[in-house]
Amino acid sequence: MLFKLSIKNMKKSFKDYAIYFLTLVLGVAIFYMFNSLDSQQAMLEVSESTRDMIKLMISMLGMVSVFIAIVLGFLIVYANNFLVNRRKREFGIYMTLGMGRRQISKIILIETILVGIISLIVGIFIGVFGSQFMSILVAKLFQADMSEFTFVFSKDACIKTCIYFAVMYLAVMIFNTLTISRYKLINLLTAVRKNEKVKIKNPIISIIVFLISVGLLGYAYYIVTGGIYELNTEEKMLVPILMGIVGTIGVFWSLSGFILRMIQTSKKIYLKGTNMFVLRQLNNKINTTVISMSVICLMLFMTISVLSSSLSIQTTMDSELQEMTPVDVNLYKTANLPQSYEDSYTGQTIYPTQEQIEDSKHSISYTLKTNGYDMNNLKDVVEISVYTIPEWTLQYSLGSYYEQAKAQFSMLMYDLPEEIIKVSDYNKIAELYGQEQYSLSDDEYIVLCDFDNMTELRNEALKQNSTVEIEGKTLHAKYNECKSGFIEMSASYVNTGIILVPDNFELKEEWKEEEFLAANYNAKTDEEKEEIEKTFVEAENNALLSNLDQKGIELEGMTKISLIEASKGLSTIIIFIAIYLGVIFLIASSAILALKQLTESSDNKQRYTILRKIGCDEKMINQALFRQIFIFFMLPLALAIIHSIFGIKFILSMLAALASPSDLLPSVIATAVIIGIIYGLYFLATYMGSKNIIKEED
Amino acid sequence: MSHVLEVKNIEKYYGNKSNLTKAIAGISFNVEEGEFVGIMGASGSGKTTLLNCISTIDRVTAGNIIINHQDITKLKGNKLNKFRREELGFIFQDFNLLDTLTAYENIALALTIQKVNAHEIDKKVKEVAEKLEISNILNKYPYQISGGQKQRVASARAIITNPKMVLADEPTGALDSKSARQLLETFEHLNQNLGATILMVTHDAFTASYADRIIFIKDGKIFNELVKGEDTRKQFFEKIIEVQTLLGGDLNDVI
Numbered sequence: 001m002l003f004k005l006s007i008k009n010m011k012k013s014f015k016d017y018a019i020y021f022l023t024l025v026l027g028v029a030i031f032y033m034f035n036s037l038d039s040q041q042a043m044l045e046v047s048e049s050t051r052d053m054i055k056l057m058i059s060m061l062g063m064v065s066v067f068i069a070i071v072l073g074f075l076i077v078y079a080n081n082f083l084v085n086r087r088k089r090e091f092g093i094y095m096t097l098g099m100g101r102r103q104i105s106k107i108i109l110i111e112t113i114l115v116g117i118i119s120l121i122v123g124i125f126i127g128v129f130g131s132q133f134m135s136i137l138v139a140k141l142f143q144a145d146m147s148e149f150t151f152v153f154s155k156d157a158c159i160k161t162c163i164y165f166a167v168m169y170l171a172v173m174i175f176n177t178l179t180i181s182r183y184k185l186i187n188l189l190t191a192v193r194k195n196e197k198v199k200i201k202n203p204i205i206s207i208i209v210f211l212i213s214v215g216l217l218g219y220a221y222y223i224v225t226g227g228i229y230e231l232n233t234e235e236k237m238l239v240p241i242l243m244g245i246v247g248t249i250g251v252f253w254s255l256s257g258f259i260l261r262m263i264q265t266s267k268k269i270y271l272k273g274t275n276m277f278v279l280r281q282l283n284n285k286i287n288t289t290v291i292s293m294s295v296i297c298l299m300l301f302m303t304i305s306v307l308s309s310s311l312s313i314q315t316t317m318d319s320e321l322q323e324m325t326p327v328d329v330n331l332y333k334t335a336n337l338p339q340s341y342e343d344s345y346t347g348q349t350i351y352p353t354q355e356q357i358e359d360s361k362h363s364i365s366y367t368l369k370t371n372g373y374d375m376n377n378l379k380d381v382v383e384i385s386v387y388t389i390p391e392w393t394l395q396y397s398l399g400s401y402y403e404q405a406k407a408q409f410s411m412l413m414y415d416l417p418e419e420i421i422k423v424s425d426y427n428k429i430a431e432l433y434g435q436e437q438y439s440l441s442d443d444e445y446i447v448l449c450d451f452d453n454m455t456e457l458r459n460e461a462l463k464q465n466s467t468v469e470i471e472g473k474t475l476h477a478k479y480n481e482c483k484s485g486f487i488e489m490s491a492s493y494v495n496t497g498i499i500l501v502p503d504n505f506e507l508k509e510e511w512k513e514e515e516f517l518a519a520n521y522n523a524k525t526d527e528e529k530e531e532i533e534k535t536f537v538e539a540e541n542n543a544l545l546s547n548l549d550q551k552g553i554e555l556e557g558m559t560k561i562s563l564i565e566a567s568k569g570l571s572t573i574i575i576f577i578a579i580y581l582g583v584i585f586l587i588a589s590s591a592i593l594a595l596k597q598l599t600e601s602s603d604n605k606q607r608y609t610i611l612r613k614i615g616c617d618e619k620m621i622n623q624a625l626f627r628q629i630f631i632f633f634m635l636p637l638a639l640a641i642i643h644s645i646f647g648i649k650f651i652l653s654m655l656a657a658l659a660s661p662s663d664l665l666p667s668v669i670a671t672a673v674i675i676g677i678i679y680g681l682y683f684l685a686t687y688m689g690s691k692n693i694i695k696e697e698d
Numbered sequence: 699m700s701h702v703l704e705v706k707n708i709e710k711y712y713g714n715k716s717n718l719t720k721a722i723a724g725i726s727f728n729v730e731e732g733e734f735v736g737i738m739g740a741s742g743s744g745k746t747t748l749l750n751c752i753s754t755i756d757r758v759t760a761g762n763i764i765i766n767h768q769d770i771t772k773l774k775g776n777k778l779n780k781f782r783r784e785e786l787g788f789i790f791q792d793f794n795l796l797d798t799l800t801a802y803e804n805i806a807l808a809l810t811i812q813k814v815n816a817h818e819i820d821k822k823v824k825e826v827a828e829k830l831e832i833s834n835i836l837n838k839y840p841y842q843i844s845g846g847q848k849q850r851v852a853s854a855r856a857i858i859t860n861p862k863m864v865l866a867d868e869p870t871g872a873l874d875s876k877s878a879r880q881l882l883e884t885f886e887h888l889n890q891n892l893g894a895t896i897l898m899v900t901h902d903a904f905t906a907s908y909a910d911r912i913i914f915i916k917d918g919k920i921f922n923e924l925v926k927g928e929d930t931r932k933q934f935f936e937k938i939i940e941v942q943t944l945l946g947g948d949l950n951d952v953i
Contacts, residue, residue: 267816270816273813412885614807615783
């Protein structure tokens with residue numbers, strides 16, 4: 001009997017359940033998709049070293065999943081609470097008919113289980129199909145072979161999803177039973193809310209608060225973009241964040257009053273159709289939902305900036321990676337080891353062995369050969385030396401700009417000597433790397449730098465003073481700005497400065513600081529390259545590495561393959577976690593917004609009945625409702641988008657990888673599509689639900 | 699004088715073939731322009747159904763209702779809504795004012811949904827407020843004003859569109875006697891000085907005594923009709939009470 005009642009109830013209130021059901025299904029599907037990553041086909045096809053990265057990613061996603069389960073848990077309890085509240089009267093009637101609390105709890109229990117099971121099945125079904133699409137994305141990111149497509153179902157992920165959601169449903173049941181046991185019959189029967197007293201804000205105060213809030217936001221925007229160089233401590237970071245939060249709350253607190261006031265001044269717009277009603281509705285509603293609107297706005301802001309910036313980091317990283325890894329391997333070691341020196345980290349005095357000192361006087365190819373390395377593995381070998389002149393420090397380069405620079409970047413080590421390379425040496429490297437080569441006359445020098453902030457700093461300095469006097473010689477900067485270029489490969493632009501000097505500029509042997517070698521692997525296929533790669537990175541059965549280790553010779557290096565894998569792995573982990581969190585935040589905020597709106601609709605049912613009675617037709621009423629819900633959904637999104645424009649700029653400049661607008665475009669489009677679909681679904685479900693609610697007879 | 703309202707032998711049935719309820723079983727009457735007509739009857743007599751049919755909220759099963767030469771039983775959908783918006787004004791027992799809007803806006807809303815231009819709306823609202831002596835409360839919200847004032851605001855909303863007929867459903871039902879009297883005097887003023895045609899449903903004899911003519915309904919049929927004529931209101935009131943006693947039931951009904 002109770003079972004029948006439950007089923008009938010669900011059928012009857014299907015439209016009420018729509019939001020709840022949508023949230024559950026999306027939650028289950030997303031949860032399954034991200035937890036089934038490890039068993040997806042693409043993961044089976046990738047290389048050994050990539051798989052380690054994936055393992056790391058899976059374990060991180062596992063931890064994130066716990067957090068997400070908590071968020072979803074709260075969301076589900078909240079959504080369920082809405083449903084129970086809407087049915088207070090129904091439960092009241094059951095109680096007057098003599099049904100006990102326990103039986104009512106049972107009805108809800110059966111409903112929860114039914115909805116839970118159905119949503120689990122539907123959600124996993126969608127998740128299984130969604131994960132096939134995700135597989136394609138994974139394959140693209142990890143460059144796995146996906147020529148043979150097989151359909152994958154992950155039992156582990158399925159079981160994990162079921163367990164997590166079972167726990168959440170259990171929480172819902174306990175919550176429901178508690179709620180029901182607190183109900184009093186009289187409150188249940190008179191639960192339909194009456195038109196209530198409306199709190200009206202003073203319009204003047206609204207306008208003042210609005211202007212102050214906009215000012216706060218504007219200033220916060222300025223701090224994180226224009227004034228970003230001032231942001232050098234964590235405490236200073238808190239200021240724009242707090243200003244942003246206060247500003248957002250302030251805007252929502254005052255916005256409706258402000259708009260109302262503005263539109264009221266134009267009687268033509270205000271006294272047209274249902275405009276007056278819609279505006280008053282919004283004004284009244286936003287007054288009661290300031291905090292939730294602000295939270296939703298900030299959540300959307302996080303979603304948008306996290307999604308679009310993580311996706312664009314990937315794009316930027318990819319294109320930079322191509323440019324920054326022109327050869328297969330770089331090797332470098334310290335030249336001219338002294339008898340003793342102080343370790344810059346530990347402060348201990350270190351006495352190198354005679355063997356180490358001897359080796360440091362020779363080139364890298366000498367070290368390789370003497371330690372049993374087969375030089376046939378390498379081709380296109382270019383070797384150069386990097387010098388430092390004690391008196392030519394960064395501070396000296398900056399010259400009169402030093403004081404200003406120090407004020408901006410107090411952390412830089414200004415007394416560090418600059419790296420100096422002969423221009424012909426650099427041209428050898430540049431030729432190998434396929435980069436611009438330079439020529440210098442006898443009294444000229446060039447600064448190479450591609451690290452954004454450092455470039456700006458050096459450019460300023462070069463504009464102020466471009467002449468240096470070193471060892472009695474005078475050199476002028478050939479260009480009054482930095483040129484791009486680098487010798488060491490890395491995953492992004494990190495060259496903070498190299499100075500090119502003419503070949504006839506006398507560089508003493510004792511100034512030699514570092515030996516450098518760049519080369520390609522003598523191999524045609526990827527497999528052969530992987531084999532040679534092992535001669536540098538794999539410790540087992542490796543003559544070179546064990547010999548070097550024995551003698552204590554430190555030979556450092558960087559290979560193209562390891563750089564690409566590390567960078568890809570990192571960016572992929574960032575992307576997956578960002579998408580996971582972003583989508584869940586999005587679902588959470590849309591669901592809360594939708595439920596708020598539905599609650600409002602059922603509370604305001606009477607107002608629509610009045611509209612109908614004074615002669616509004618259904619079309620007009622639906623239009624008023626649509627506008628109201630549309631504005632209600634759009635306001636937090638619009639402010640979040642404005643926040644995000646500055647947020648993304650800030651993130652990108654923090655990462656010193658300023659992507660051009662064209663890099664950003666695809667990820668912004670992708671973000672827009674994701675948000676459009678999820679937010680749109682909730683918007684539609686809310687509109688349908690509200691339409692249904694205001695049609696009901698009392 | 700022309701008929702504003704002609705009700706021609708209307709019937710209204712509820713239910714299906716096996717279980718038929720006749721809410722209205724053949725009622726005909728006319729309302730002239732500028733008349734103030736009351737409809738009285740016990741609960742369940744069909745007076746609210748009658749009002750719903752006239753106000754186009756409900757449809758008749760048979761018969762015709764002609765308002766201002768237009769047969770509203772033939773109208774459908776949007777035309778019906780348009781008709782309701784433009785030709786009729788409503789006053790309800792529980793005021794039905796929007797609590798989020800000021801008195802001014804509540805009155806103006808009736809015009810804005812007819813797409814009247816803004817300048818004219820402003821002028822009309824002020825005019826009608828003047829006539830109903832509510833100018834001083836125009837900027838107040840419903841919760842800030844008394845029941846009597848609320849009903850006067852509702853009346854202003856009902857007549858501002860210049861309807862052919864104002865339909866009032868138990869307008870004094872939620873008012874204390876003093877406010878009720880004031881409101882009825884307002885109705886009288888509307889009727890006599892502004893020429894509004896009013897059709898009022900009530901079960902209260904005192905309220906009904908303000909009308910020119912009263913139609914009594916019982917079991918879905920017209921039971922009696924009283925015309926005030928040259929009577930004073932007191933005399934008319936006594937007559938109403940007499941009919942009501944009759945209406946209350948025959949001796950045969952008492953077991």
